[in-house]
Amino acid sequence: MSNRRKPPLVNMYRTEFLHSRTWFARRDRWFAEQVARGIPLACAGCGRAATKRQLELHHLDYTGVVLEQGRWRALEAHDDLVPMHPYCHELLHRLIDRDTVLARNRTRRAASDQALQRLRRKLQPVEGSPS
Ligand SMILES: [Zn+2]
Ligand SMILES: [Zn+2]
Numbered sequence: 001m002s003n004r005r006k007p008p009l010v011n012m013y014r015t016e017f018l019h020s021r022t023w024f025a026r027r028d029r030w031f032a033e034q035v036a037r038g039i040p041l042a043c044a045g046c047g048r049a050a051t052k053r054q055l056e057l058h059h060l061d062y063t064g065v066v067l068e069q070g071r072w073r074a075l076e077a078h079d080d081l082v083p084m085h086p087y088c089h090e091l092l093h094r095l096i097d098r099d100t101v102l103a104r105n106r107t108r109r110a111a112s113d114q115a116l117q118r119l120r121r122k123l124q125p126v127e128g129s130p131s
Contacts, residue, residue, distance in 0.1 A: 013065055017072050026074030027057055030081050044116060045088030046123040055083040058092060060109040080109075083117070090118055 007011070017023055031052045034041065034093030042049045044058070084092065095115040096102050105111035 001009045010062070013062065016067055017067075017074075022072040022074050026051045026076065029055060030076075030078065031055075033078050034083070041083060042050065043088050044082045045084050045092060045119045047120065048085075050083070050085060054085060056086055056089050058084050058089055058112065060112045063106065082112070088119065088123065091123075092116065095119060099113040 030059055031041070041052060041055065042047060043055065059076065060079060060082060061076070061080040064074065066073040066075055092112070092115050095118060096108075096111050099115070102111045102115055105114065
Protein backbone atom coordinates (compact mmCIF):
# COMPACT_ATOMS: atom_id res chain seq x y z
CA MET A 1 0.00 0.00 0.00
CA SER A 2 1.34 3.42 -0.94
CA ASN A 3 2.04 5.84 1.84
CA ARG A 4 0.69 8.65 -0.26
CA ARG A 5 -2.84 7.35 -0.18
CA LYS A 6 -4.52 7.99 3.13
CA PRO A 7 -7.26 5.64 4.20
CA PRO A 8 -10.55 7.35 3.31
CA LEU A 9 -11.85 7.11 6.85
CA VAL A 10 -9.06 9.16 8.41
CA ASN A 11 -10.66 12.53 7.70
CA MET A 12 -14.07 11.44 8.90
CA TYR A 13 -12.40 9.94 11.92
CA ARG A 14 -11.07 13.37 12.84
CA THR A 15 -14.10 15.45 11.99
CA GLU A 16 -16.83 13.07 13.11
CA PHE A 17 -15.79 10.06 15.11
CA LEU A 18 -13.74 11.93 17.73
CA HIS A 19 -16.80 14.11 18.41
CA SER A 20 -19.31 11.28 18.49
CA ARG A 21 -21.16 9.91 21.49
CA THR A 22 -19.83 6.52 20.45
CA TRP A 23 -16.28 7.70 21.04
CA PHE A 24 -17.06 9.48 24.33
CA ALA A 25 -18.67 6.30 25.61
CA ARG A 26 -15.69 4.21 24.46
CA ARG A 27 -13.39 6.69 26.18
CA ASP A 28 -15.35 6.35 29.43
CA ARG A 29 -15.17 2.56 29.17
CA TRP A 30 -11.42 2.72 28.57
CA PHE A 31 -10.80 4.73 31.73
CA ALA A 32 -13.11 2.50 33.77
CA GLU A 33 -11.23 -0.54 32.48
CA GLN A 34 -7.85 1.00 33.27
CA VAL A 35 -8.95 1.74 36.84
CA ALA A 36 -10.43 -1.78 37.13
CA ARG A 37 -7.05 -3.19 36.10
CA GLY A 38 -5.48 -1.21 38.90
CA ILE A 39 -3.26 0.81 36.55
CA PRO A 40 -2.61 4.35 37.79
CA LEU A 41 -3.59 7.01 35.25
CA ALA A 42 -0.53 8.59 33.73
CA CYS A 43 0.56 10.14 30.44
CA ALA A 44 2.33 7.66 28.16
CA GLY A 45 4.55 10.47 26.88
CA CYS A 46 5.92 12.35 29.88
CA GLY A 47 5.03 9.65 32.40
CA ARG A 48 3.43 12.07 34.85
CA ALA A 49 0.33 11.06 36.77
CA ALA A 50 -2.79 12.67 35.36
CA THR A 51 -6.55 12.62 35.75
CA LYS A 52 -9.07 11.41 33.20
CA ARG A 53 -10.00 15.00 32.41
CA GLN A 54 -6.38 15.81 31.62
CA LEU A 55 -5.87 12.90 29.28
CA GLU A 56 -6.65 12.18 25.65
CA LEU A 57 -6.48 8.73 24.11
CA HIS A 58 -4.16 8.08 21.20
CA HIS A 59 -5.12 5.32 18.75
CA LEU A 60 -2.37 2.81 18.12
CA ASP A 61 -4.65 1.15 15.66
CA TYR A 62 -7.64 2.47 13.72
CA THR A 63 -9.02 -0.90 12.71
CA GLY A 64 -11.45 -0.84 15.64
CA VAL A 65 -13.02 2.35 14.33
CA VAL A 66 -15.81 1.20 12.09
CA LEU A 67 -18.44 3.13 10.17
CA GLU A 68 -21.37 0.80 9.70
CA GLN A 69 -24.46 1.92 7.85
CA GLY A 70 -23.84 5.52 8.81
CA ARG A 71 -23.14 4.73 12.45
CA TRP A 72 -19.80 4.76 14.19
CA ARG A 73 -18.74 1.78 16.18
CA ALA A 74 -15.82 1.93 18.60
CA LEU A 75 -14.45 -1.60 18.68
CA GLU A 76 -10.92 -0.71 19.75
CA ALA A 77 -9.18 -3.23 21.98
CA HIS A 78 -8.13 -1.75 25.31
CA ASP A 79 -4.50 -1.93 24.25
CA ASP A 80 -5.20 0.00 21.04
CA LEU A 81 -5.58 3.16 23.13
CA VAL A 82 -2.90 5.09 24.99
CA PRO A 83 -3.53 7.93 27.47
CA MET A 84 -1.66 11.19 26.84
CA HIS A 85 -1.73 14.87 27.77
CA PRO A 86 -2.98 16.99 24.84
CA TYR A 87 0.47 18.59 24.64
CA CYS A 88 2.37 15.28 24.65
CA HIS A 89 -0.18 13.83 22.23
CA GLU A 90 0.44 16.70 19.85
CA LEU A 91 4.19 16.13 20.05
CA LEU A 92 3.67 12.45 19.30
CA HIS A 93 1.63 13.23 16.19
CA ARG A 94 4.24 15.69 14.97
CA LEU A 95 6.89 13.00 15.38
CA ILE A 96 4.82 10.46 13.48
CA ASP A 97 3.63 12.78 10.72
CA ARG A 98 6.84 14.63 10.00
CA ASP A 99 9.45 11.94 10.44
CA THR A 100 10.18 10.10 7.21
CA VAL A 101 11.62 7.11 9.05
CA LEU A 102 8.47 6.72 11.13
CA ALA A 103 6.28 7.35 8.09
CA ARG A 104 7.84 4.33 6.41
CA ASN A 105 6.66 1.99 9.15
CA ARG A 106 4.13 -0.54 8.01
CA THR A 107 1.65 0.01 10.76
CA ARG A 108 0.52 2.90 12.86
CA ARG A 109 1.16 0.81 15.94
CA ALA A 110 4.82 0.32 15.00
CA ALA A 111 5.25 4.01 14.17
CA SER A 112 3.52 5.01 17.41
CA ASP A 113 5.66 2.66 19.49
CA GLN A 114 8.87 4.11 18.06
CA ALA A 115 7.67 7.69 18.39
CA LEU A 116 6.57 7.04 21.98
CA GLN A 117 10.00 5.69 22.86
CA ARG A 118 11.64 8.81 21.45
CA LEU A 119 9.18 11.06 23.21
CA ARG A 120 9.78 9.31 26.53
CA ARG A 121 13.53 9.73 26.20
CA LYS A 122 12.94 13.40 25.55
CA LEU A 123 10.31 14.09 28.21
CA GLN A 124 11.25 11.71 31.00
CA PRO A 125 14.43 12.58 32.76
CA VAL A 126 16.82 9.67 33.20
CA GLU A 127 17.23 8.55 36.80
CA GLY A 128 20.14 10.21 38.46
CA SER A 129 20.39 13.08 36.01
CA PRO A 130 20.29 16.58 37.48
CA SER A 131 16.80 18.06 37.50
ZN1 LIG B 1 2.33 14.10 29.18
ZN1 LIG C 1 -3.32 10.36 18.51
